[in-house]
Amino acid sequence: MGSVERHWDGVRLHVVTGKGGTGKTTVAAALALALARDGKKVLLVEVEDRQGIAQVFDAPPVGYVAHKIANAPGGGSVLALAVEAKAALLEYVQLFYKLGRAAAVLERFGAVDFATTIAPGIRDVLLTGKVYEAVRRREGGRYVYDAVVLDAPPTGRIVRFLNVNAEVVGLARVGPIRHQAQAITSLLHSPQSVVHLVSVLEEMPVQETADGVRDLTAAGLAVGGIVVNLVRxxxxxxxxxxxxxxxxxxxxxxxxxxxxxxxxxxxxxxxxxxxxxxxxxxxxxxxxxxxxxxxxxxxxxYELPALVAGVDLGGLYLLADRLHAQGMA
Amino acid sequence: MTSRGTARSRRTSAGPPDLDVDALLTDRGTRIIVCCGAGGVGKTTTAAALALRAAEGGRSVVVLTIDPARRLAQAMGLDQLDNTPRQVAGIAAGKGGRLDAMMLDMKRTFDEIVQSHSTPERSQQILANPFYQALSSSFAGTQEYMAMERLGQLRAQADREGTWDLIVVDTPPSRSALDFLDAPARLGSFLDGRFIKLLLAPAKVGGRAYLKVFSTGVSLVTGTLTKVLGAQVLSDISTFVAALDTMFGGFRERADVTYRLLQQKGTSFIVVATPEPDALREASYFVDRLASEQMPLAGLVLNRVHNVAAPLSAERALAAAETLAEHKEHPLTAQLLRLHAERAKVMAREQSMTTRFTATHPHVPRAQVAALAQDVHDLPSLRRVGRDLARR
Structure with missing residues (x-):
């Protein structure tokens, strides 16, 4: 299929969203496999503590450290990572502030719980921050990952999730968190990032997809493709x-x-x-x-067929092939 | 839970007991029905169908929906999101019932709590605070908290005015179906915790002098927060928390009251799922969680279940279709047989999925709704779902 035009060359962050029940995680996994063809290294990230990636790949739970979860045709590999807000916060605090024992004190005072669950947006800032870091990570002068695929929150919450950093920039007028938020915002709004929407041919998911396209566009986020899943x-x-x-x-x-x-x-x-x-x-x-x-x-x-037997690991490779054949990856 | 289950259900020779939906809906002792489950499984439709059936069966019902599909909302006369129950037109009221419906507006619910618990000046101050504005519209969990808050309000209104004898609640499309149980407690423990006292300190003691008064641990925390968040965010939060201080008792108390309401005898949880692995896994977690919280489970509603209309196995249908294809005759029949085989296979897959659920939860009563060829967006199709739910 080398002759098929690749639609998203140059894109380094593929955000995949969709209404619950449309197969968002499955599509994200298939896209990661397709992008990893021919020797590429792709990171698949989840942020909702659901262990959806492990289920799709029928693998042990995915942790906070990226590890290889699948080989792609032609020698590529897909690595998986489950970002967890609390770990991200502690890592962030260590990395940027060299706090040492302060981290433990923060935890003891309930500040970690506050920051990761109660404080508006902080959780999403941390999650997107970790994704940002993965997209930008370099080793020996080149990017570690050829692409990052984010299994993102559902369509109804995607704009708020991706735009949380812009919101923080509004709330925090100074300070280091503002700089971090600004950097993430500019990556998400750059040509290196697109948001793909997964839908099925039913009224509500299609309506949500339409709303999603409209809201993403209004927020200045680039809409990638629409993946119509479960087509009979x-x-x-x-x-x-x-x-x-x-x-x-x-x-x-x-x-x-x-x-x-x-x-x-x-x-x-x-x-x-x-x-x-x-x-x-x-x-x-x-x-x-x-x-x-x-x-x-x-x-x-893009269209993906409904697999009568359901999606198993073999089915996932088949879906990846379909995405590749249609030029999505 | 089990005594209820057996009282309301009839055990069939094999498989789980049936959920007797009509017994649940007509029992005047049923005051609250909570529909919960993973996103995209049809919680809102199930809630609306149950509410409609109960109302047409003679009960006075209000259904609280969170995020209905546009056309479903229109079918129930919910053209605007105004946080107030409105009577649904077009229901069969022959048995003296009525149906009101409303859509949750979480920001407005939050604003109203603030306004009802403080002086006009103070509530002005809170509503204008940037931290409050972010919290009330985008804090993960606010929707869950406000759904529970609104449920508590509706129940109080029902008790006070005798308006409704049944409240049906849809739950928010959360990251996890369990969020709506956890969010109020989380907010409560936060509001009671040490951290909030810490945040209150600057406003109470005034200036930066408080740093000397408190332990070094405290100064370390505030110092760190200042570094991470910036001093101005921290001062916004602090002002906000101080302004809310007077209301905290109210918040926590109400979260507790609502939580206890959910454990009461008149409450029934309905766990909604589709015959798909993810949805059933969530349903399974939910059933366990409700049991450990001592919240009364009525049963499982399985939505979008595929079945076959013709009595023939997938294998025989495929074999027959192949025979016809070999002889190049009767292409129509061959296609109908293939269609049938496909459906029978889907049915078999779904059955094996639900069998696993049954194996883990053999005593959870169950009702099924067949997959419809069309979307549900008017009263007749809601009625049809209701009939399906009640069929045993």
Missing amino acids: EPVLGARRLSAAGKGALDVDEVRAGLGAAGLSATPALVDGLLVQAREHADRLALERRERAALDALGPVI
């Missing part, structure tokens, strides 16, 4: 589909077919098949409407 292949052709939707399929023909296949054409079987055909047609009609709504949004659209 139509089993019936267009003409039959339309007849099925109207309940106008040829019943005698169905009966004759069942007979020819050696099945007994009981009313329950015939009616059941017709009901299913009608529901399938209704479903596809709905999906077509929702797909048209997504097309109208503007961003490039």
Whole structure:
């Protein structure tokens, strides 16, 4: 597939968001695998304490130190990291302020809990800060990771999450946290970062995707692609589909077919098949409407099939292949 | 939980007991139903469908939704987010019931608490504080806290005015489904903790002299915070906390009251999931957590369950389709058989997933809602979901 144009060359941070239940983590994992093809090194990061990456890769829990979780075709590798706010805070405090025992005192006074759970935005600042650090990390004059894929919070919270640093810049008019926040903000708003949205062809996820595209754009964050997940292949052709939707399929023909296949054409079987055909047609009609709504949004659209057996590790590589073939990575 | 479960359910020969939704909804002892579960599993739809069914069964119901799909909100007449219950038009009121619906506005709920607990000048001061503004609109957990707060308010209003005899609550689309149980306690422990006293110190003692009064530990903490956050943020927080000081008792007390309300006999939790690994895992955590918090679980609602309409195994359907394809005849029937085989496979996968849940939680009563070909965004389709829920 070397001839396919890569749509996101030059992008170093791929943020993947989507409504809950759309398969955001699966898509982020498949994208990381696809980006790691041919000898690349890609970091896959999660920030919601859900251990979603470990589940998708069927691997032991992912920790606060990046470790390799999968090999990509052609010698590349995917590393995984679960960022945790408390650890990020302590690390941050050590790194920037050389505090030594102050860290323990902070913890004892409840300041760590305060900062990571109660204080507005601090948690998100720490999480995005760690991602920022990974994107920018260099060793021997070159970047450690060719790309970073962030399995981000869901669409409903993504703008607030990514823009938390801009908010902090507003709150903290001076101080070191302001500098950190400014640096993160400029990375997220640079051509090195894009936000991909995962959707499925149902009303609410599509609506949220539309809202997400609008809100991200308004916040000055670059929208990448829209990944339509769980797409089903139509089993019936267009003409039959339309007849099925109207309940106008040829019943005698169905009966004759069942007979020819050696099945007994009981009313329950015939009616059941017709009901299913009608529901399938209704479903596809709905999906077509929702797909048209997504097309109208503007961003490039990628499709991933629904795997009847569910997504296992093999399925993940298959999805990565599909993303690669469509030019997403 | 178990006594309730058995009273309301009928054990089938194999598998979990059925959740008797109608018994739950018509029981006048049921005062609060909380729908919880992972994001995207249909909590809001389930809450709305239960509320509608209860109302059409003769109860006076208010449903508190957090973030409904636009068209579902419109179907319930919720065109604006104004934090006030509005009567839903178009319900069958033959049995004397009524349905009110509202959408949570967390900032407004927070503002109202502030206003009702302090003088006009002081509340002005708080509402204008930048730290308060950030906290009330973006602190992770505010939505959860405010949902619980609003539930407490609705319950108090129901008791006072006799407006509603059933409150159905949707829970926020949290990072974790458990956040709404934890957030109020977390806020409470923060407000009671040492840290808040520390933050209060500068405002109370005045100036920087307090540093000498307190231990070096304290100065280390404030010094560090000043370094990390900057002095101005710290002073904003400090002013805010001082201004809120008078209300803290109120906050904590109410969080406790709401928490106890959730443990009472008239409360029932419904855990919502879809037959997918993530959603069932969350559901499983939730069931365990409710048990350890002694909160009454009514049962599990499984949404978007695929089933087959035709009595034929996937294997036989595929074999028959292949036979027809080989002979190049009856393409329509062959396609219908393939369609059937696909659906049967999906069904089998979902069943194996839910079997695992059942193995871990064999006594949790269950109701199922079939996957619909269309989205739910009007009263008739909500009714249909309600009927599905009640089918045993």
